[in-house]
Amino acid sequence: MSAFHPTRLAVALVASLAFGLLPTTNAQAQDDVFAFMPDGGRTLMQGLIDGGLTPEIQAEIAGQTLSAEGWATYLEGKRADSPAVSELDEYQTQTLASYLSYNMPLLEGSELPWDxxxxxxxxxxxxxxxxxxxxxxxxxxxxxxxxxxxxxxxxxxxxxxxxxxxxxxxxxxxxxxxxxxxxxxxxxxxx
Ligand code: HEC
Structure with a gap:
């Protein structure tokens, strides 16, 4: 695997979202009963992208490795630039930070892993x-x-x-x- 290319990673991230990430329709059908369970990092990340996260920030996220604390700090720093990020509450920010610490960098062409x-x-x-x-x-x-x-x-x-x-x-x-x-x-x- 060659070095990460930020733009291609961003495209891969967007493309994977566009093609749909929910593993099964069964999981979708269950969503109503389990709606009380807070979103995990995969859904929160998808929400940011759907919410208009810029390709630059998407590429930055897809291309780096940070600890959960590092990701929390990173996300806090993006609040001012990104309305989608600013809408995350504290638990969502921590949940997404934890998810990103396990799953980034994201290899080109791969789907957002499960949370x-x-x-x-x-x-x-x-x-x-x-x-x-x-x-x-x-x-x-x-x-x-x-x-x-x-x-x-x-x-x-x-x-x-x-x-x-x-x-x-x-x-x-x-x-x-x-x-x-x-x-x-x-x-x-x-x-
Ligand atoms: C293979 C069957 C099986 C699966 C799958 C399973 N559990 Fe359990 N779980 C049990 C049994 C048997 C008990 C009661 C006996 C015990 O606690 O060991 C239990 C009890 C528990 C309890 C209460 C008792 C305790 O030890 O805290 C929790 C919490 C729990 N499970 C969490 C989980 C989580 C989290 C998962 C998914 C990762 C999970 N279980 C999946 C069999 C299972």
Whole structure:
């Protein structure tokens, strides 16, 4: 892979968005029931691009590696230049910063990778309802502890994906039970 070319990266990012990133229509159909779950970084990034983020800033984002703290600082610095960025609240900014720290730079032609919300929906519902997960308020270490228990070690997520999911949950879980649709409350834990 040759050196990143900012303009081509921006085009790749825009093109991948234009062609649609949601992995399945099934995920789209589920969106209503799971609307209470805050957006992950993939959706937030897509929202920025749809919201008019300039190609220059898109290229800058697609082309650099930063820590989550570095990305948060970067995004704060773009608030004044970009209305889309200025609309992110603090949790969204942190969620996007975390996502970017795992997923940038973005290789030319690649789609925006899945985010913590996508992972939770795809991997954390087969043995118990998602409510068991998203109502918990925990530290990163505690989330990683749960994900490394014998009951969870075979969940098909790589180590970096577990960390990305943990970071999403630290910022976005702890959702009050009253905000969870009744259909997802019935019976509580099913394990
Ligand atoms: C293969 C089945 C399975 C899948 C998939 C699964 N869980 Fe669980 N989960 C369990 C079982 C069994 C328990 C109860 C026993 C235990 O806690 O180990 C549990 C309990 C929990 C609990 C409450 C108890 C605790 O340890 O904190 C949380 C939180 C949790 N799971 C989170 C998750 C997350 C996050 C995912 C997705 C990454 C997930 N689960 C996917 C089987 C599963």
């Amino acid at each position: 913590g919300r996508d992972m939770a929906l795809a991997r954390c519902q087969s043995c118990h309802i998602i409510t068991v997960v998203v109502t918990q308020e925990r530290t990163r270490e505690a989330w990683l502890g749960t994900m490394h228990k014998p009951s969870h070690i075979e969940v098909p997520l790589t180590e970096p994906e577990r960390e990305a999911l943990a970071d999403y949950l630290v910022l976005n879980a702890g959702i009050p039970i009253d905000d969870i649709p009744p259909a997802l409350r019935a019976g509580g834990a099913s394990y």
